[in-house]
Amino acid sequence: MNQIEIDNVSCGYSQREVLKQISLCIQPGKVLVLLGPNGSGKTTLLRALFNLVIVNQGKVLLEGQAVNQLSRKQIAQKLALSPQMEAPQWPMTVEETVQLGRSSHRGWVQPFQAEDTEIVDTALQQTGLAELSQRKITEISGGEWRRTLIARALAQQTNVLCLDEPTTGLDLKYQVEILSLIRNLAHERDLTVVLTLHDLNLASCFADQIVLLSQGRIAATGTGEEVLTEERLSDVYQTKVKVLPHPEYQTPFIVPVL
Ligand code: ADP
Numbered sequence: 001m002n003q004i005e006i007d008n009v010s011c012g013y014s015q016r017e018v019l020k021q022i023s024l025c026i027q028p029g030k031v032l033v034l035l036g037p038n039g040s041g042k043t044t045l046l047r048a049l050f051n052l053v054i055v056n057q058g059k060v061l062l063e064g065q066a067v068n069q070l071s072r073k074q075i076a077q078k079l080a081l082s083p084q085m086e087a088p089q090w091p092m093t094v095e096e097t098v099q100l101g102r103s104s105h106r107g108w109v110q111p112f113q114a115e116d117t118e119i120v121d122t123a124l125q126q127t128g129l130a131e132l133s134q135r136k137i138t139e140i141s142g143g144e145w146r147r148t149l150i151a152r153a154l155a156q157q158t159n160v161l162c163l164d165e166p167t168t169g170l171d172l173k174y175q176v177e178i179l180s181l182i183r184n185l186a187h188e189r190d191l192t193v194v195l196t197l198h199d200l201n202l203a204s205c206f207a208d209q210i211v212l213l214s215q216g217r218i219a220a221t222g223t224g225e226e227v228l229t230e231e232r233l234s235d236v237y238q239t240k241v242k243v244l245p246h247p248e249y250q251t252p253f254i255v256p257v258l
Contacts (some may be wrong), residue, residue, distance in 0.1 A: 002215040003026055003027060003062070003063060003064060003160055003192040003195070004024075004025070004026040004049060004060070004061070004160065004192065005025050005026075005060070005061040005064075005104070006022050006023060006024040006045075006048070006049075006058070006060050006061075007023055007025075007027075007058050007059050007060075007061070008021055008022070008023050008057060008058035008059075009021070009022045009048060009056040009057065009059065009060060009117070009158060010022070010024070010053060010055070010056045010058060011044065011053045011054060011055040011056060011057075011060035012044060012053060012054060012056075012216075013053065013054065013110045014116070015058060016166050017147070017216075018041045018044045018053075018216050019041045019044055019045060019048065019216045019217075020056070020216045020217050021029065021057075021217065022045065022058075022217070023058075023218075024211060024218070024221070025064075026191055026192055026194060026209075027172075027192070028191070028192045029135070029190040029192070030060055030186060030189060030192065030193070030208040030209055031043055031182065031183050031186045031193045031195070031206060031207055031209070032089065032192075032193065032194045032195070032207065032208065032209045032210075032211065033195055033197050033199045033203040033206070033207035033210050033211070034194065034195070034196045034197075034207070034211050034213060035191060035196075035197060035200065035203055035210055035211070035212045035213070036212055036213030036214055036236065037214070037237055037238075039216075039235065040213040040214055040215060040216065040236075041216045042164075042185075042196040042197070042213055043084060043154075043164055043196065045213070046081070046162050046164055046194065046196065047105065047164060048066070048161075049062070049067065049079060049194070050069070050075055050081065050162075051067045051068050051075065054238075055068065059203045061076070062078050062079065062160070063078065063088055063159075073104055076104035076124065076156070076158075076194060077105070077158065077159055078158055078159060078160060079102050079160045079161075079162060079234065080152075080153040080154070080156035080157075080158040080160070080161050080162065081153060081162045081163075081164070082150045082152070082161075082162070082163040082164065082166055083164050084154040084164035084168070084196075085131045085222045086149060086167045088137035088140070088145055090136050090137075090138075090149075090250070091136045092136065092137055093133065093134050093135060093137070094124070094129055094132050094133050094134070094137060094144075094148050094151075095120065095124065095133040095134065096134060096142065097137055097148050097152055097257075098123055098129075098133075098151045098155050099112070099116070099120050099155070100146065100152055101120070101123070101151075101152040101153060101155030101156040101157075102116045102119065102120065102156070102223070103152070104156060105156075105157070106201050111175065117195070119155050120155050122154075123146075123151040123154040123155040124150070126151070126154060126180075127147040127148070127150055127151040127154070127178070127180055128147060128177065129144070129147055129151055132144060136205065139218050142169040143169050143170045143171060143174060144172055145169075146166065146168065146169050147170070147174065147178070150163065150166055150178060153188060156198060157168055159190075159191065159192060159194070160191070160192040160193075161182070161185070161193050161194075162192070162193075162194045162195070163194075163195040163196070164184070164195070164196050165195075165196050165197065166178055166179075166182070166197075167179065167197065167202060168196055168198070172217070175199075175202060178201060179205075179206045180206075181200055182195070182206075183206050187207075195231050200228065200233070200254045201253060201254055202223040203224070203228075204228055204251045204252045204253065204254065205246070205249065207224055207226055207232060207258050208209075208223075209222065209223065210222065210223070210224055210226075210227040211227045211234070211238060214236045219232065219236050220232055223250050224251050225251070225252060227253060228243060229243060229252075230242060239241075239256055240253065240257040241254050241256050241257060242254070242255050242256075242257055
């Protein structure tokens with residue numbers, strides 16, 4: 001069964017329809033990257049998976065169930081989100097923030113079990129945060145906060161992980177580490193990963209499937225080789241680019257032509 005099925009969905013906000021006639025099947029064990037210029041609808045598509053937008057047409061199915069028939073708790077047990085923008089508001093520690101990822105499993109009042117502690121510790125280690133675990137989130141860098149949000153999503157232990165621009169604000173080491181971790185989790189544990197990226201070259205290196213959005217429609221979908229062509233990228237991004245073979249992997253390597 002497809003983990004996620006988006007069937008002819010048109011959706012958006014009260015005054016504005018953003019996505020038009022989107023159809024997409026997302027399978028387990030794959031990393032799907034949403035690409036597209038600013039405002040093309042990437043975040044709106046992620047929101048549609050969580051039933052957070054107004055769907056005018058079509059349906060979104062999670063493991064065969066219509067998402068608009070599921071409670072928020074049921075959705076939280078199936079999908080985890082690392083959002084693009086969430087400010088660290090309260091002086092909680094990094095560890096306490098990551099522990100919030102367990103709340104959809106144990107409720108707010110049930111005590112933490114040994115298993116929860118182990119899952120939180122693993123998420124902290126996987127994101128390189130173990131040494132910062134007792135630091136207040138109001139006293140960490142933007143990159144460390146971004147990794148905290150990813151750790152919280154990992155601690156939710158869902159079958160689907162959605163990440164909105166997970167590499168924004170991270171230095172090169174953590175961009176590569178986080179995307180490698182996510183790809184390994186997808187391939188080794190059959191996790192379904194949907195993420196938005198701006199960096200076409202990171203997408204080319206890490207995606208199993210790319211969906212290129214343009215003005216609320218799917219301009220192309222497929223592997224990096226299939227989607228990332230000179231003509232298409234120059235057209236969708238309205239910027240002339242050259243696509244060369246990556247010197248190490250032969251995957252598409254995109255450079256702007258100035
Ligand atoms: P992307 O993630 O590709 O940058 P978005 O999905 O954030 O694009 O936005 C797509 C379009 O939807 C944009 O035109 C944006 O202005 C509009 N939009 C985004 N969020 C809202 C909102 N909450 N209410 C109304 N319009 C919105």
